[in-house]
Amino acid sequence: MTPRSLFDRMSLLPGRLGQRLGLLDHVPEGLPDGAPPPRHVFRWDLDKTYLRTEFDSLADLARSAVENAADKQAYPGATALLRALHQDGHRICIVSGSPTQMRQVLAAKLALDGISYDEFVLKNNLKNLLRGRFRALRAQIPYKLPAMLQSRLGAAAEAETLFGDDAEADAIIYCLYADLIAERVTLADLERVLIASRAYDDDAVRILDLARRVPKYDAVRRMFIHLDRRSAPVGFRHYGPRLVPVFNYFQAALVLYGDRVLSARQVIFVALEMLDSGQFEIGHLATSVQDVIRRGRISREVALQLAAEAHEAAHSGALSGRNDLPPFEQIAHAFRDRVRELGPVDHRADELTATLDYVRLVDEEHEHRRTRRRRGH
Amino acid sequence: MHRIVVDAMGGDHAPEEIVHGAAEASLALPSAEIILVGDAAELGRLLPRMRHDGARVRVHHAPTFVEMDEKPAEALAAKPESSIAVAADLVARGEGDALVSAGNTGASVLACARRWPLLQGVRRAALAAVYPTELRRGEKDDPFSLILDVGATIEASAEDLVGFAVMGSAYAKLVSQNRRPRVALLSNGTEAGKGPAPVVAAHAALVETTELNFIGNIEGLDIPRGVADVVVTSGFVGNVVLKMLEGVSETVVRLARYAHKERLAWRLGLIALSSAIDQLKSITDWQQYGGAPLLGFTHPFIKAHGRSNAHAITNAIKVAHKALAGNLCGHIARTMAELDERANRRPRTANDATSDPGAS
Numbered sequence: 001m002t003p004r005s006l007f008d009r010m011s012l013l014p015g016r017l018g019q020r021l022g023l024l025d026h027v028p029e030g031l032p033d034g035a036p037p038p039r040h041v042f043r044w045d046l047d048k049t050y051l052r053t054e055f056d057s058l059a060d061l062a063r064s065a066v067e068n069a070a071d072k073q074a075y076p077g078a079t080a081l082l083r084a085l086h087q088d089g090h091r092i093c094i095v096s097g098s099p100t101q102m103r104q105v106l107a108a109k110l111a112l113d114g115i116s117y118d119e120f121v122l123k124n125n126l127k128n129l130l131r132g133r134f135r136a137l138r139a140q141i142p143y144k145l146p147a148m149l150q151s152r153l154g155a156a157a158e159a160e161t162l163f164g165d166d167a168e169a170d171a172i173i174y175c176l177y178a179d180l181i182a183e184r185v186t187l188a189d190l191e192r193v194l195i196a197s198r199a200y201d202d203d204a205v206r207i208l209d210l211a212r213r214v215p216k217y218d219a220v221r222r223m224f225i226h227l228d229r230r231s232a233p234v235g236f237r238h239y240g241p242r243l244v245p246v247f248n249y250f251q252a253a254l255v256l257y258g259d260r261v262l263s264a265r266q267v268i269f270v271a272l273e274m275l276d277s278g279q280f281e282i283g284h285l286a287t288s289v290q291d292v293i294r295r296g297r298i299s300r301e302v303a304l305q306l307a308a309e310a311h312e313a314a315h316s317g318a319l320s321g322r323n324d325l326p327p328f329e330q331i332a333h334a335f336r337d338r339v340r341e342l343g344p345v346d347h348r349a350d351e352l353t354a355t356l357d358y359v360r361l362v363d364e365e366h367e368h369r370r371t372r373r374r375r376g377h
Numbered sequence: 378m379h380r381i382v383v384d385a386m387g388g389d390h391a392p393e394e395i396v397h398g399a400a401e402a403s404l405a406l407p408s409a410e411i412i413l414v415g416d417a418a419e420l421g422r423l424l425p426r427m428r429h430d431g432a433r434v435r436v437h438h439a440p441t442f443v444e445m446d447e448k449p450a451e452a453l454a455a456k457p458e459s460s461i462a463v464a465a466d467l468v469a470r471g472e473g474d475a476l477v478s479a480g481n482t483g484a485s486v487l488a489c490a491r492r493w494p495l496l497q498g499v500r501r502a503a504l505a506a507v508y509p510t511e512l513r514r515g516e517k518d519d520p521f522s523l524i525l526d527v528g529a530t531i532e533a534s535a536e537d538l539v540g541f542a543v544m545g546s547a548y549a550k551l552v553s554q555n556r557r558p559r560v561a562l563l564s565n566g567t568e569a570g571k572g573p574a575p576v577v578a579a580h581a582a583l584v585e586t587t588e589l590n591f592i593g594n595i596e597g598l599d600i601p602r603g604v605a606d607v608v609v610t611s612g613f614v615g616n617v618v619l620k621m622l623e624g625v626s627e628t629v630v631r632l633a634r635y636a637h638k639e640r641l642a643w644r645l646g647l648i649a650l651s652s653a654i655d656q657l658k659s660i661t662d663w664q665q666y667g668g669a670p671l672l673g674f675t676h677p678f679i680k681a682h683g684r685s686n687a688h689a690i691t692n693a694i695k696v697a698h699k700a701l702a703g704n705l706c707g708h709i710a711r712t713m714a715e716l717d718e719r720a721n722r723r724p725r726t727a728n729d730a731t732s733d734p735g736a737s
Contacts, residue, residue: 230404233425247431281378283410284432291431294421343438345418 030154077249387480398690449483498713510603515555535578
């Protein structure tokens with residue numbers, strides 16, 4: 001139960017101070033007693049997924065660490081998308097690899113953007129450093145996977161959607177998590193993956209325990225990988241159609257519209273935020289629609305249905321006060337043109353045929369990371 | 378945003394290398410949109426294999442394409458929905474701003490000529506080619522000179538040649554960042570009165586222009602020396618010269634191979650020179666240059682080499698982007714209008730109508 005009295009709040013202070021300094025772990029508060037389980041949980045990474053962060057070099061890292069909240073930039077459309085999801089009553093859980101010492105500035109940035117969230121977990125790297133666990137400083141799976149399992153233990157939903165990026169191992173971690181809670185990956189398999197991930201023994205024991213206790217259900221409906229590095233989308237094909245690489249958040253909104261998670265009006269709001277950023281024009285959004293159709297991530301029918309519903313939404317005021325935009329008919333025409341330009345060709349996404357070999361994927365990811373380090377990326 | 382239409386099916390290595398080049402260009406040119414024209418299924422299969430920006434590369438379906446060895450006019454008549462025809466149409470309809478193709482040169486030029494209007498004041502279009510030279514030029518230390526026309530207009534009048542000079546100069550200014558490119562007429566002697574009538578008349582007209590840095594006539598041997606930055610000639614002569622220069626280069630390479638095989642001393646000599654040869658090769662690599670522009674139309678068209686790989690295509694797209702960003706066509710039209718205005722003000726003299734076709 002959430003403490004309400006002054007005494008209760010005072011009693012939390014030492015713990016919060018410890019968390020801020022990085023001496024104590026932040027454990028997400030689950031649902032309050034008696035609260036109904038959430039319908040849909042959206043798990044978001046922050047760096048390179050929500051926030052435009054450069055940490056390819058030490059200078060980038062240093063710059064990122066001293067930036068204040070106002071200097072940090074969200075990707076166009078991500079804020080509108082997160083707001084829409086929260087307004088619909090979905091649970092927003094943020095799991096980021098940023099250090100706990102950045103909690104204040106990151107929380108301030110989210111507040112500036114008007115983002116409300118239910119959980120916000122950061123990586124306690126100071127603790128890793130003090131314990132001499134240098135492997136854990138860069139480790140992804142031994143950090144993110146238990147954070148997500150812990151979160152699900154506190155608030156299990158029947159549906160989950162995950163947002164990550166192509167900079168690190170998000171695709172592997174998210175699929176592993178999805179397969180674990182759907183009981184497609186056994187504990188023995190997980191143990192092998194943790195060994196390949198070079199997890200410390202006690203961390204591995206803790207993760208296996210969480211995996212044993214986590215509520216099992218095939219809950220993960222979608223995983224979005226934001227192509228921050230502009231990686232080739234085909235590199236993610238083996239993860240199957242549930243994982244959608246996206247170049248921008250309009251594409252994510254389109255897929256979520258197709259999944260009946262977002263309304264046409266909410267998709268319009270994502271599009272408007274992207275146009276307002278000055279980094280996108282209507283043509284870019286129309287091309288983004290064509291791209292997801294071409295990759296078989298949404299059908300032409302869904303795109304046309306969206307155009308029809310967006311037309312209604314525009315007439316009912318979704319575009320009111322937007323004198324800077326051309327009439328909606330003109331915008332819809334540009335979108336329909338892009339769909340028509342594809343000709344009569346039928347585009348379908350390749351279906352997942354084989355189960356994933358996570359040990360191999362982890363090994364490949366390590367090799368990939370080593371290569372990137374050698375090249376100075 | 379500049380929209381660059383790319384014939385994805387044209388070229389010896391199409392569509393893979395073309396799509397790859399366009400994908401790279403989408404990352405390098407954030408203010409451009411690339412429109413790939415070709416078989417949508419094939420392009421849709423290739424594009425996700427490459428790093429690119431999905432909001433800046435789109436596909437426009439075209440069910441057929443013109444083969445490299447097809448006769449241009451016949452092929453375009455038989456395949457009205459070929460990728461080059463559809464691509465040129467898109468630009469003509471205002472759905473694209475520039476065109477890049479590595480496909481059949483004749484078909485590409487014809488497709489543009491049939492759909493795009495000429496710039497005001499331009500009587501004939503010119504296809505330009507670049508040739509590596511001894512001297513360098515411009516802010517980029519460009520080792521290439523521009524030769525035009527190399528085949529778009531077989532017989533050129535004096536006015537056509539003046540137009541070519543204006544177009545070539547504008548292009549060199551923009552692409553080579555050469556503030557005042559040296560423009561010369563190709564003739565059989567450096568004297569003003571030498572050459573066929575159109576060349577002599579063009580010389581007389583160009584001498585009076587202040588817009589161009591006209592240095593007079595040059596001879597064939599001056600081309601590889603790099604005496605001029607822009608070499609102006611008729612399409613017939615230009616094509617013969619270009620082919621001959623290419624032939625000489627190939628012969629030199631063959632002789633070097635022969636020398637390499639024949640004698641150990643010659644082989645050692647070539648090995649000693651190998652790093653210098655490699656450097657020369659990289660400097661004069663046509664793939665760096667992108668392609669040859671077709672000048673005179675209301676839109677830029679960059680004809681990439683038929684053997685273009687992804688790198689050459691990316692560079693050709695960058696050149697098209699540069700032409701759009703620098704308003705190449707606008708500059709040409711403005712200079713042509715200025716020349717026209719001056720010609721109208723000037724009373725006609727005997728020199729305008731007659732010439733002395735002297736021979737060396």
